[in-house]
Amino acid sequence: MPATVPATVVPRTLTVRPGQPLTGAVAVDGSKNACLPLLAAAAATRRHVKLSNVPASADVQLMLRLLERTGFRLSYPVGEPGSLILWPGAFGPTAPDLADAARIRGSYYLVPALLATHGTARLPWPGGCRIGERGMDEHFRVYEAFGDVVQAEDHHYTVTASSRRPGPVRLDLPFRSRGATVAAVLRAVVAGCRLVVGNPNLSPETTTLLAALQESGWDVAAGEETIALGPPADSTRGSLNWWVPGDKIEAGILACALAATGGAGRIEGLRGPDVRLPADLLTQAGIPVTVTADAITVHPAGQLTGRPVRAMASLAPNGLDADFEPALMALALGLPGTHLFGDSINPGRHGNLLPQLARLGARIDELSPTQCRLAGPQRLTGAMVEATDIRTGSALLIAALMARGVTMLTGLDQLRRGHADLPGKLRTLGADITPVTW
Numbered sequence: 001m002p003a004t005v006p007a008t009v010v011p012r013t014l015t016v017r018p019g020q021p022l023t024g025a026v027a028v029d030g031s032k033n034a035c036l037p038l039l040a041a042a043a044a045t046r047r048h049v050k051l052s053n054v055p056a057s058a059d060v061q062l063m064l065r066l067l068e069r070t071g072f073r074l075s076y077p078v079g080e081p082g083s084l085i086l087w088p089g090a091f092g093p094t095a096p097d098l099a100d101a102a103r104i105r106g107s108y109y110l111v112p113a114l115l116a117t118h119g120t121a122r123l124p125w126p127g128g129c130r131i132g133e134r135g136m137d138e139h140f141r142v143y144e145a146f147g148d149v150v151q152a153e154d155h156h157y158t159v160t161a162s163s164r165r166p167g168p169v170r171l172d173l174p175f176r177s178r179g180a181t182v183a184a185v186l187r188a189v190v191a192g193c194r195l196v197v198g199n200p201n202l203s204p205e206t207t208t209l210l211a212a213l214q215e216s217g218w219d220v221a222a223g224e225e226t227i228a229l230g231p232p233a234d235s236t237r238g239s240l241n242w243w244v245p246g247d248k249i250e251a252g253i254l255a256c257a258l259a260a261t262g263g264a265g266r267i268e269g270l271r272g273p274d275v276r277l278p279a280d281l282l283t284q285a286g287i288p289v290t291v292t293a294d295a296i297t298v299h300p301a302g303q304l305t306g307r308p309v310r311a312m313a314s315l316a317p318n319g320l321d322a323d324f325e326p327a328l329m330a331l332a333l334g335l336p337g338t339h340l341f342g343d344s345i346n347p348g349r350h351g352n353l354l355p356q357l358a359r360l361g362a363r364i365d366e367l368s369p370t371q372c373r374l375a376g377p378q379r380l381t382g383a384m385v386e387a388t389d390i391r392t393g394s395a396l397l398i399a400a401l402m403a404r405g406v407t408m409l410t411g412l413d414q415l416r417r418g419h420a421d422l423p424g425k426l427r428t429l430g431a432d433i434t435p436v437t438w
């Protein structure tokens with residue numbers, strides 16, 4: 001009898017072979033990093049929220065299970081793939097055991113909702129990508145500014161809600177942490193109080209959350225210096241409709257893959273301004289790119305005589321999101337010039353990414369633990385590599401498409417944490433990527 005592979009088998013390894021330049025059109029999924037705070041905000045509002053364009057990535061699926069275990073209810077409207085409705089169900093007297101919250105960084109977004117439902121949040125230290133020391137001290141300072149009590153233990157941390165209703169809260173962040181900014185905003189939602197955050201994070205993920213709250217009746221004013229929030233004037237509790245924006249990082253990865261193979265194509269379903277910076281870097285490197293309100297198009301490049309790539313991650317308003325950097329680094333391996341990269345936000349990123357690119361033969365000079373330089377174009381050779389974090393996985397896919405010979409990519413669980421099916425999207429553009437099912 002021929003061996004058959006059940007349709008549900010999830011491959012653990014992929015083979016990637018170089019081929020024709022990628023071409024065609026593909027749409028991105030909703031963004032994991034925008035979806036996680038929106039889910040946490042939906043829980044914090046304790047209203048019925050319909051959320052659309054929800055990606056099927058593993059981290060988002062896990063967040064949904066954590067919310068259900070906490071006592072929130074979920075339903076999936078028929079005929080609307082990617083949509084769900086979240087509302088508060090019955091909450092038990094004791095806080096739930098959320099041990100597997102340790103698998104994702106974004107589980108910290110649950111703290112405000114847990115304070116609302118149980119008065120206390122006890123969570124394992126967050127996991128996610130192993131990209132260096134990923135502190136939470138600033139998140140804790142946020143809760144303390146609201147009068148909450150924070151206890152750090154070996155394996156867990158506990159936040160206990162203040163018994164007093166906080167008055168207006170003002171806090172200034174020492175740096176523009178996205179996690180701490182979102183924590184402050186969601187805590188104010190639970191407290192129903194006014195909030196001013198100085199030196200806030202203004203990434204699209206944060207401003208998407210602010211826009212959703214504004215639609216929900218909150219008074220929101222966001223500028224480079226401060227974010228100011230005021231609770232809704234009336235106590236309307238009607239249902240809300242929010243939308244997860246298309247994944248800017250997935251769009252950047254697909255644009256880099258098109259460019260890396262000398263191809264041309266269109267990536268849809270995103271917000272143009274979210275990909276402005278990586279698009280500018282491609283254009284400066286001599287790869288013609290146009291960005292419209294909801295798409296990015298990579299045009300055929302002639303001779304590559306553009307400027308070298310200089311991709312420095314930054315938390316400044318309009319700074320380059322750190323998660324774009326690995327894909328740009330993979331692309332630059334094929335571009336002429338001496339290219340410079342930096343990510344001091346995630347100080348362990350290069351320690352993860354560079355050894356894997358080196359397995360393909362990449363020669364990258366580490367100027368410091370967080371900065372590196374490479375001269376291109378380089379000749380890469382297929383090898384066995386591992387997606388040691390989400391963005392390392394996507395950078396390896398791009399590099400493998402440029403390499404001579406076959407690359408085998410393992411560690412797909414990491415890749416799936418951030419993208420429901422990035423290999424499938426690359427296949428839509430013509431990439432030769434095959435799951436290994438033995």
Ligand SMILES: CC(=O)N[C@H]1[C@@H](OP(=O)(O)OP(=O)(O)OC[C@H]2O[C@@H](n3ccc(=O)[nH]c3=O)[C@H](O)[C@@H]2O)O[C@H](CO)[C@@H](O)[C@@H]1O
Nearest residue numbers: 033106133134135136137138139177178179180322323345
């Ligand atoms: C789930 C999610 O959206 N993850 C993103 C988020 O990471 P992350 O969730 O880590 O964002 P944070 O703002 O919490 O932290 C960013 C970095 O700042 C430092 N830090 C942060 C808080 C703190 O209290 N103490 C401290 O030292 C750590 O080095 C940490 O790694 O923003 C990063 C930078 O844009 C992105 O690369 C991640 O993809």
Ligand SMILES: C=C(OP(=O)(O)O)C(=O)O
Nearest residue numbers: 105106128129323390391
């Ligand atoms: C670093 C990332 O994820 P997380 O913060 O969830 O680990 C990422 O999305 O690239």
